[in-house]
Amino acid sequence: xxxxxxxxxxxxxxxxxxxxIEDMHKAPVLQTHQLGIDFGGLTAVNNLNLAIxxxxxxGLIGPNGAGKTTVFNxxxxxxxxxxxxILLDGYDTKGKSCDQVSKMGIARTFQNIRLFGKMxxxxxxxxGMHNQLHTSLLSSVTHGFGYKQAEKKAYDKAKELLDFFGMxxxxxxxxxxxxxxxxxxxxxxRALATNPKILLxxxxxxxxxxxxxxxxxxxxxxxxxxxxxxxxxxxxxMNLVMGICEGICVLNYGExxxxxTPDEIKANPKVIEAYLGKKADK
Amino acid sequence: xxxxxxxxxxxxxxxxxxxxxxxxxxLVVTVMIQTGSATRHMKSMLVPICVAVILAVSLNLVIGFLxxxxxxxxxxxxxxxxxxxxxxxxxxxxxxxxxxxVRFPVSLLAGGILGAVFGALVCLVVLRLKGDxxxxxxxxxxxxxxxxxxxxxxxxxAAGLKGVPQDASFTYGIILVFITLFxxxxxxxxxxxxxxxxxxxNTIAATSVGVNATRYKLIVFSLSAFFAGVAGVLYSHxxxxxxxxxxxxxxxxxxxxMVVLGGIxxxxxxxxxxxxxxxxxxMLRSLQDYRMLIYAIVLIVMMIFTSNDTIKMYMAKYNPVxxxxxxxxxxxxxxxxx
Amino acid sequence: xxxxxxxxxxxxxxxxxxxxxxxxxxxxxIAKMLNFAHGDVIMVGAFTVIVAVNSMGLPAVLxxxxxxxxxxxxxxxxxxxxxxxxRSSPPLSVLITAIGVSYFLQxxxxxxxxxxxxxxxxxxxxxPVHLGELTIKGESIETLVVTTAIMIGLTLFINKTKMGKAxxxxxxxxxxxxxxxxxxxxxxxxxxxxxxxxASVAGLFFGATYxxxxxxxxxxxxIKAxxAAVFGGIxxxxxxxxxGILLGVIENLAKAYxxxxxSDAIVFGVLVLVLCLKPTGLLGKxxxxxx
Numbered sequence: 001x002x003x004x005x006x007x008x009x010x011x012x013x014x015x016x017x018x019x020x021i022e023d024m025h026k027a028p029v030l031q032t033h034q035l036g037i038d039f040g041g042l043t044a045v046n047n048l049n050l051a052i053x054x055x056x057x058x059g060l061i062g063p064n065g066a067g068k069t070t071v072f073n074x075x076x077x078x079x080x081x082x083x084x085x086i087l088l089d090g091y092d093t094k095g096k097s098c099d100q101v102s103k104m105g106i107a108r109t110f111q112n113i114r115l116f117g118k119m120x121x122x123x124x125x126x127x128g129m130h131n132q133l134h135t136s137l138l139s140s141v142t143h144g145f146g147y148k149q150a151e152k153k154a155y156d157k158a159k160e161l162l163d164f165f166g167m168x169x170x171x172x173x174x175x176x177x178x179x180x181x182x183x184x185x186x187x188x189x190r191a192l193a194t195n196p197k198i199l200l201x202x203x204x205x206x207x208x209x210x211x212x213x214x215x216x217x218x219x220x221x222x223x224x225x226x227x228x229x230x231x232x233x234x235x236x237x238m239n240l241v242m243g244i245c246e247g248i249c250v251l252n253y254g255e256x257x258x259x260x261t262p263d264e265i266k267a268n269p270k271v272i273e274a275y276l277g278k279k280a281d282k
Numbered sequence: 283x284x285x286x287x288x289x290x291x292x293x294x295x296x297x298x299x300x301x302x303x304x305x306x307x308x309l310v311v312t313v314m315i316q317t318g319s320a321t322r323h324m325k326s327m328l329v330p331i332c333v334a335v336i337l338a339v340s341l342n343l344v345i346g347f348l349x350x351x352x353x354x355x356x357x358x359x360x361x362x363x364x365x366x367x368x369x370x371x372x373x374x375x376x377x378x379x380x381x382x383x384v385r386f387p388v389s390l391l392a393g394g395i396l397g398a399v400f401g402a403l404v405c406l407v408v409l410r411l412k413g414d415x416x417x418x419x420x421x422x423x424x425x426x427x428x429x430x431x432x433x434x435x436x437x438x439x440a441a442g443l444k445g446v447p448q449d450a451s452f453t454y455g456i457i458l459v460f461i462t463l464f465x466x467x468x469x470x471x472x473x474x475x476x477x478x479x480x481x482x483x484n485t486i487a488a489t490s491v492g493v494n495a496t497r498y499k500l501i502v503f504s505l506s507a508f509f510a511g512v513a514g515v516l517y518s519h520x521x522x523x524x525x526x527x528x529x530x531x532x533x534x535x536x537x538x539x540m541v542v543l544g545g546i547x548x549x550x551x552x553x554x555x556x557x558x559x560x561x562x563x564x565m566l567r568s569l570q571d572y573r574m575l576i577y578a579i580v581l582i583v584m585m586i587f588t589s590n591d592t593i594k595m596y597m598a599k600y601n602p603v604x605x606x607x608x609x610x611x612x613x614x615x616x617x618x619x620x
Numbered sequence: 621x622x623x624x625x626x627x628x629x630x631x632x633x634x635x636x637x638x639x640x641x642x643x644x645x646x647x648x649x650i651a652k653m654l655n656f657a658h659g660d661v662i663m664v665g666a667f668t669v670i671v672a673v674n675s676m677g678l679p680a681v682l683x684x685x686x687x688x689x690x691x692x693x694x695x696x697x698x699x700x701x702x703x704x705x706x707r708s709s710p711p712l713s714v715l716i717t718a719i720g721v722s723y724f725l726q727x728x729x730x731x732x733x734x735x736x737x738x739x740x741x742x743x744x745x746x747x748p749v750h751l752g753e754l755t756i757k758g759e760s761i762e763t764l765v766v767t768t769a770i771m772i773g774l775t776l777f778i779n780k781t782k783m784g785k786a787x788x789x790x791x792x793x794x795x796x797x798x799x800x801x802x803x804x805x806x807x808x809x810x811x812x813x814x815x816x817x818x819a820s821v822a823g824l825f826f827g828a829t830y831x832x833x834x835x836x837x838x839x840x841x842x843i844k845a846x847x848a849a850v851f852g853g854i855x856x857x858x859x860x861x862x863x864g865i866l867l868g869v870i871e872n873l874a875k876a877y878x879x880x881x882x883s884d885a886i887v888f889g890v891l892v893l894v895l896c897l898k899p900t901g902l903l904g905k906x907x908x909x910x911x
Contacts, residue, residue, distance in 0.1 A: 078490075097494070116480045117483055130477055130493055142468060143471075143472070
């Protein structure tokens, strides 16, 4: 697929992933074509074709070491792909740096929490809004020329976002001192603060108990409904994946082995084989 | 909302205290000079104190807020010192009608800008590096620069640059300290300052939310080198003779000692420690021989005491300030229960 | 001086750098820190020989043994007192502490020995060797022979012994090594001991080659040896050897054919160039931060 960097390409969603219904006939927010990456001689991800609808909740599952986090790293340009194309809202992300891709509308959380530990919760969210605050260097050095208005705007919006997740009371705490669950939530808030079109969550339920997981599921749904964005998540908790995802991709050895709705995936023999191993020959 | 305003006020107050410390220092010294109670010796330390404070605060921007170690701060200072010195000398010789009030600020600006250019240049070279590698390259840069300066004709070579007009004064020094504090304190508490600290805490996460790492590294290095250059101009116009040997690795370490002694990331600490490091050796003449040894011990002890978790825990437990605070909150919560 | 004799004295200087660089690279690989004070161990080693031979009148061999012993004890003590409390601290704190230790050793030597350089005793009495037109200094030959022997010995130690295996394991993954029953503390202690011993030997040859030792003698060769370690790829033992020797040759040729004053600048220029073009050095392997 030869694409010029600035050109916007809109391709309708392929028929097999038209979930949810509202996304039908809409162009996907994220699309990859034959995406792949090699580390030395090792092919970590290969022939990855994805299409995610603008308000879809999509799960990416697979056994350990299947390359799920590598896919996220490719989508956010932490790694530059060896081959293939990524279209984010129709724009090619080839050669862009991480921060540019973030500006284009992709946000993520990390498997091992990466907060700005020494800064307050509020500041963590404000950093998420970095590219929406237009304070010039001059105005930040002098604290004039619209600095106060911009800071006020940032504070209000950050507080609103924190309120949405019931974290507004924690806003003056140091991020590194929060309990684990709150740190995970804060990472999501920070990602949302970038005003993304698609949110990537890397094992959001890791280390959570069932009631926390239930709350998380509710939150993910609310994020989609309230912000009207797509969510893609890597998760090992099958209750969560089957409970909220509309479409699921199964990855094994760096390649997609199955795509479909939760029910289709549950019944797919290839998936069962990947997770449980081959049945012994009779 | 109310709490935020209170918080905002608190951080503003913090900045104001720093300005007040500098202003009070200026007033006390001026009164002492007016009443004639200041010795010649004391007066000779005033501009060096300003130089040290500017250097320490600007290095703290790199170490405390960007979280990288630069061992080439003296080199950036030397660029300012030579640029400003040569320019002032040139203006004084060619256009003697230009007053000092124009000549000196022009040199300050030129020295700062050239310092910033070199800061940006070094930053571009070390862009892909961090931590130990970055530190050693800044050190290497300083040594390269020093050997080049010694080998050049127009800088006076190893013999040094003579005849720089003595334009620097305590008032100029204090004004420059104010400007440095104003710019760096304001920057740190803005969108850009937050981005810089985010890079320090977690580079990958910061870029993932759209912070351009290259841009901010460049901003920090050039700004810090700008003020180092300004400090250099102030320095060269105080002594009128410049030798390249002054701006060696040891000088960079001395600035590092100021930052570490004052507390990494604490601007007020840098201000106070910068002044102390200039004054102490003069006040404790008997310890002159042990000065370097004391610096070394300061570096080691400060690091172990501020970075070791076990020691930190004990310090926090028996810190009188925290003790009072804790007992107060305990009382408060008791009251609330009642 | 002909090109060949320049090359040989470059090789000799380079092998001294290589000895020091080995200490840097081993400590960097295993303790994950840049031991800034490593260069100053050279100075301590050389001063020990001076005191033992010139002041106490001990035979040279005893002086050398004493110097190695003192350096080993000192290296291990430094690690225990200054670096061990900071093992889980941010790299910046460790680096600043190491700079402090380097400064400490220098200023202590300044207080004890004064700033004037002391002449180094003649520990080697080998006549220069004449090969046709070419004259090779005795020290050069001895340096080359001894350093080659040490490097072979060290390579065997790392690859063949149990301790060597433990060191490789700790450098690969400290936590995993600890779970396998390897004592990380002991391994780091041994690493510092070996590094310091190598530095004291380097100090000996450095003193023998240049003849004079002062409190700051160690810092420049120390920094250059770090450049050598980076050049070869930090963490890699063959890399440190190769980097050291190449750097010594480059420095000597630069001195002979370009400019004596600018030779240091050229050496540092090499560092900047290497780090720009290949940050992992010649033989180093790339370490990616896991996301």
